[in-house]
Amino acid sequence: SFSCTGPILGGLLGSTTLAEGDVAYNLSAGMLGFGVALALPFALFAMFPAWLNTLPKSGGWMNTVKVFLGFLELALAFKFLSNADLVGNWGLFKREIFLGIWILLFVLLVLYLFGVIRFPHEGPKQKLSKTRIGVGILTAAFTIYLVLGVFNITSLKLLSGFPPPDFYSVVEKENNCPLGLNCFKDFEEGLAYAKKENKPILLDFTGWACVNCRKMEENVWSEPDIYEILNEDYVLISLYIDDRKLLPENERFDYKFESGRVKNIESIGEKWGTFQTLNFGAASQPYYVLLSPDLEVLNSSIQNADSETYRNWLQLGLKNFEELTKGELTSALP
Known part of the structure; x- marks a missing residue:
């Protein structure tokens, strides 16, 4: 599994297109760095094929990883959608609404990790591994942290920059500063x-x-x-x-x-x-x-x-x- 190329190459190409002056150096350096990083694992495994035997074997755990990353992708998608909402002054994803969506996503993720909900593509139900239980507990703790943030019991400083600012709220504030x-x-x-x-x-x-x-x-x-x-x-x-x-x-x-x-x-x-x-x-x-x-x-x-x-x-x-x-x-x- 590799990260998406769109955000990286899109940002790189977009920024250099809009920049003034000679942009060839920055563009070349950025593309070279991206290409080297993407090709490095393949080059190393070609040079040292015995390392392939040390990789984890495929199995049901891969489905769990994919579903887990899928929930994270959804959470990040709503984060970037809330950015567009802020920039466009749409007023759709106020802070409490955004946090409520995140809480719902991570509650569903917790239920999945503990086997309460399952998806059609998964195989027979098996005993939960210690790793899956541990990740489930951490995810549950994070969800509780979000709930406390909605009710202003904690400040959510660990997430600074991800939720909309506190003045972008469904509750009327003294000012929007x-x-x-x-x-x-x-x-x-x-x-x-x-x-x-x-x-x-x-x-x-x-x-x-x-x-x-x-x-x-x-x-x-x-x-x-x-x-x-x-x-x-x-x-x-x-x-x-x-x-x-x-x-x-x-x-x-x-x-x-x-x-x-x-x-x-x-x-x-x-x-x-x-x-x-x-x-x-x-x-x-x-x-x-x-x-x-x-x-x-x-x-x-x-x-x-x-x-x-x-x-x-x-x-x-x-x-x-x-x-x-x-x-x-x-x-x-x-």
Whole structure:
């Protein structure tokens, strides 16, 4: 059994097709790596045929593995469908609905692993192996963990980035910002508020389908002292790069790259993605920038980071803002 080629080659070919400049090196390296990894097992078994005798023999356990992987495929399919739901603003797979579907799938998987339900293609019923029982117990524990998460008894930090964000809920929330923080999703609105309050800006380039963004929010931003800094000392502006919502007609525009290619900016995500590329030379998410209300850069940009690094980064930004306000910050920051 081998993994699907579609997600790997599709992502590789798609990203290089949309990239600017010379993409031959990245494309060649990616295709070479994929080809070598796929061919390596066959090459090794051809060189050392005796190793074939050490492989597990076929049998009923293979059906169990296939069914188990089938349930995992379904769970991941709903995960990616929920990403499309978030990006497209459909409102179909809210957090509780998504978790409910996962709970149903893993309950069925537990019942299968313990022999309660069976499928037509399976052979005669046999005694459950210790491995199957062990996997069943672990799956049951994971299912209980999901149930606790639905009722907010646990935070589901182990699954950060897989379920929809907590504010994407069937229950009405105070706002639609991570962790209930006060945030702006339009740069100009956030900038005007920062000038009014004379507070520094945390510019958060994020995405609805960005797993690492959710991990940062749920594992780093949720730290009590970091949450307090974000809530009290900064104006949070979250710009979603993959938002497919269309811009009003009067806000749409065409952007011409140096190569001469013209890109039609018609959606909110395209607008903020172009904004990030033009001003900061980056196209990845999460991507965090600290700015003063006068758009002075307060610290070097940062991406994924642990809690201590992120805390120190925020505090240095506050210190630089204070010095800038007093007229003591004279050197340009990277």
